Amino acid sequence: PDFSKLSVNSILDALGLAFFSMSLGVCVILTYAASLPDKTNFISSALNIIIINTIIGLMMGLIVFTFIFEFGADPTQQGPGLIFISLTTLFAKLGFLGNILAIAFFIALFFAGITSAISMIEPFTFYLINRYQISRKKALVFVGVIVYFLGSLSILSFYHVSAPSLNFFGKSFFDILDFFIQNLLMPISALITAFFVGFVLKKEALQILFQPFMRGIYFEIWYIFLRCISPLAVILIMARQLFF
Template structure:
């Protein structure tokens, strides 16, 4: 059994945990729903939910990881009272990490493919229809999709194979630093475009009328959902990093830093997208279309667009790969904790496994496009995403929450003792009733509403 590694620095821990939380949802989902639900007014509601929903659960995941010194595969075994079955949560977490990577590796591949296309100048001089055609022809080509997924998996497992400090921490620090620098450059370019002012006003000046237009209930649920899903909580993806840190700092302060960084990136992504869309009279549409069709069209019309387009997709690749590396690290630690494998062996076996497991998603857009598991127009990726986002994340978060607050679990006293070890802000004692009784109901509401919206709305 290898001795457990630790981060060499606090900054490494914060950047890697934030890298795990900062995913593609921040970049394409956050700006879109912000626009739909009234710009800055929505952001304010979202921030409230980030503090009251995401923050407590993140502290709990970190606490379980740090107290047990294990990944989610073994942490519940170490901390649960004897005779209880909390360790079943660990198997849900393992399933969640593998399932997430079954489709996320494909999307990471798309980003790298677009970096290549931008560098080669393939978008230069194309019409909006031709840009859309490039995206669709990529989806329809199983060989290209497989190749770029393979490149993504090999790069990210290659980084993990170097070890926690020499690989994951060192390279994620560099990636996250570049991600921030590129984002700042893109923000400056976007807000200085002719006609960008309208987009900035739309994004940063609250319009509470928009909230009433969409219905307060719908806006609150959208903000709640975004705050909940943005941090990838509930599948032990954060708990692992808790197991790699010392007890020098209290966990509330660390979690606040990560939430701030996650939100800053999401807000800045909006500052890239909205001014550019308004400057060129484009509707900031939903989902992948925004990133893969709308934005390449905008870069086409922009002076120096090829350079800014390349930078944008490098930024997107880093956002995707920081998450993939973090989850791969989690997957490797499962193998090392459960079977005592050495890192190299865990990398080799899991690398092959992830490649095989990623194939249904890759082929779901072409060879297997006839499979529509969630109704007409849906793909295998939609099903995998639904299982993770609408089931494993909320159920896992609920179990972490109950484990840390229930007398039959690890319990409030043990949780508080661990969360408050070190220096920094303490986890508020007065919040015990809220996190024990009200927060579980909010998570159940998110779980039920997710099903309602998917199948009945």
């Protein structure tokens, strides 16, 4: 590999991708952790998630971009453009095999979206259940209606008939929603969480919580990262997304 192409912006982009792919800043991990048994080794679980997510991400990147460059598709497309333009062009060039791969890919993409949606709506659902003492069914219906409404507006912002009404300041409703959530809400939420755990909660309470799984020098290193390194990394990621 040509490491001369690796820049600070590339590293920040990779950190931003990891930030989003592991759902940091949207309380998904926090919500699931609150439902785990007290003796669950969440340190080991977190490490397993990071390792598996990184390995799968690297594998998919190598596979997808290898095919894109091999068959002359556009590698500069991002997000929906990469999935629905570059990859569909690639599948079309593969003939019958491409049809089979396209069906398998979009079925997998559908289930990836559904499972991600389930995890993303759980924090808000969990909050409604505990804050207002309502049933899970009512909370899910309420959250589902909001998600359906925002999702419908996002889809309609791509439709040529309704797109002009859902474009603001030269950007579609989908782009604005994506920018607001990914570049503002998620980093700010992560900063608040890091500040609360690192500076509001007492260190002794954290030591008791982590004692069965992480103690001594390992805890001290984690505590330094929590108070110093992690907030700085989040600020750099947010600055990269907003200004560079």
